[in-house]
Amino acid sequence: MTEEIWDVIIVGAGLSGLSAAHLLKKRNDKLKILVTEAKDRVGGRTVTSEIPAANGVDRWDFGGQWVGSTQPHVLELIKELGIETYRQFTDGKKVYHMGGPNAKVRIGEGRLPALSLLGLMDLAQLYWKIETLSATICVEDPSKSPNAFELDSMTVQTYLDQHAWTTEVKEQMAMCSRPLFGLEPSQMSFLYFLMYAATAGGLLPLLESNEGSGQELKLKGGTQQLSKGLAERIGWKNVQLGAAVTAIWQDAEYAKVMTATNTYLCRAVIVTCPLNLAGCPFSGDEVPFAARVCLHIPLNDWVMLFVFHFPHTSNSQRDGKCLCAMRKVQSEKIMEIGKPLAEGYHRCDSQAFWKEKGYSGEIATGSSTNCPFTVTFDASTPYGSPALVGFIAGKQANEWSSKEVGERRDAVVSRLVKYLGPEAASFIHYEEKDWAKEPYSGGCPVNVMVPGALTYYHPSLKSPCGRYYSVAQSAYRSLIVVAVIMPSLIHISPVLKKWQKVNRIHWASTETATSWCGYMTGAIQEGQRAAREVLAKLCPNALTQEDKEAAQESQTIKQKQPSKLSFLPSIKTLVLAAVAIGAAVLLAQNPDALENAKTCDKMVLQ
CATH class of the missing domain: 3.50.50.60 (FAD/NAD(P)-binding domain)
Structure with missing residues (x-):
């Protein structure tokens, strides 16, 4: 050596x-x-792989893959390297399946999850409490935060049990925890959770894909x-x-x-x-x-999966030229990114089938639904290659990671068919990366x-x-031995006792x-x-x-002040909304109710 x-x-x-x-x-x-x-x-x-796609071979990220407009350090590097970004696709309907395999599959749009009215009220008050607490966290040194030791003595699940009213909101928060941390809320310090949110500017930026969030942008290539x-x-x-x-x-x-x-x-x-x-x-x-x-x-349970699809075209076109293209990719590995495979092979430029049907590609499921993945997102590339990315994490990873890849793949595709339609069964390729098995990574996405x-x-x-x-450590050790034998030399030791860290x-x-x-x-x-x-x-x-x-x-140790959450409705607003919606539902079910109420009013006035 x-x-x-x-x-x-x-x-x-x-x-x-x-x-x-x-x-x-x-x-x-x-x-x-x-x-x-x-x-x-x-x-x-972070790792980027070349995978067979409808348009040839394309590149996808199998680790960290999102950046946001509120992340200056990575944006500065992206600019320095001359890399282009594009927005995460989020337009359209979102699928929610919580509460067990026989529970109703809900469809929502916009930023609000498809919860019941009571669930939305519960989620709003819980978000409000968490956001208010996270705004007090000292991110430079969390131990300097108010009530730090008390917050660090409990898990996220403990806090949810004490402050969430409904089972569906507890399940919603657990679903958010799995892809975000690769763990269950019961495995994580609540102070750590608050610190994590505080470094992102709040809880919502961690969970959303809109402007300013952590899942806002992706990198071309x-x-x-x-x-x-x-x-x-x-x-x-x-x-x-x-x-x-x-x-x-x-x-x-x-x-x-x-x-x-x-x-x-x-x-x-x-x-x-x-x-x-x-x-x-x-x-x-x-x-x-x-x-x-x-x-x-703890080691995170976090598996990233991709399902690569054909663009939405006619059956004859898809089954003909595109299938030939797929076989050509698998046999010869033609690798020009974002280019036609070869002369005579069709390049499909239409949208992914879920976009054609008005879906965003976002699916969120609970751990009790017998579904392997926790969430999925649209992962279509700027070069026209449709794909969905999903995460098998937490309880679902613990249950499904021991099964064969083929069994997981079949279960994933079966659920995509259930949530998005039969077109999901026609896929080109399925790929996984189990980060718990990746050497020298310590799991993913974060410790x-x-x-x-x-x-x-x-x-x-x-x-x-x-x-x-000491300034001369080896010499000092030798002289100490001599000083033991010859005490008259002990007076020189202060000269050598110049210790520094x-x-x-x-x-x-x-x-x-x-x-x-x-x-x-x-x-x-x-x-x-x-x-x-x-x-x-x-x-x-x-x-x-x-x-x-x-x-x-x-x-510098900085103490934040609680911020006003103007984007979250107040409890008063939610109660009024609940009354209004309840009244509307009552009138819809009983068209004569309004007329009867008017009659009663007239009788009272008379």
């Missing part, structure tokens, strides 16, 4: 690690930087190109793939990073792996306090804190860690972001924060005024 010396070694080639390397290089191109990645690719929890573009800018020669870090430790002079084939010395290390893997390179008394949080983070972990560990999750070392290990992951925690933009924010910490130690003159202001802001 050889020991190479670097200025900075970054563990992980996801968006956090590559963003850190990119900023370091931009500020000081002379820094010697190495990014080590255990996988054979860059991107972390996929999100993995963000990491590839960063790797190109820092130089692929500085990115080592297939190099899992097996050990990290530090002394007064260097930090040491070990892989299976090499040992590197460096002046600083930035660890960007998911929090539940943060303790892997450490052992014994070398485990930093922050890394011990890995023992308190979640159990009760008690956030207030106990969070303050140290972003702090550089190290130990106290050396913090060479820095942390960065989307889980600690103060803006859109758990999202790609949060990963970029944290990578840049860690890079500024390193620059401040290695070459402080390279920091710009903008860097200094950003560093100062990240260290």
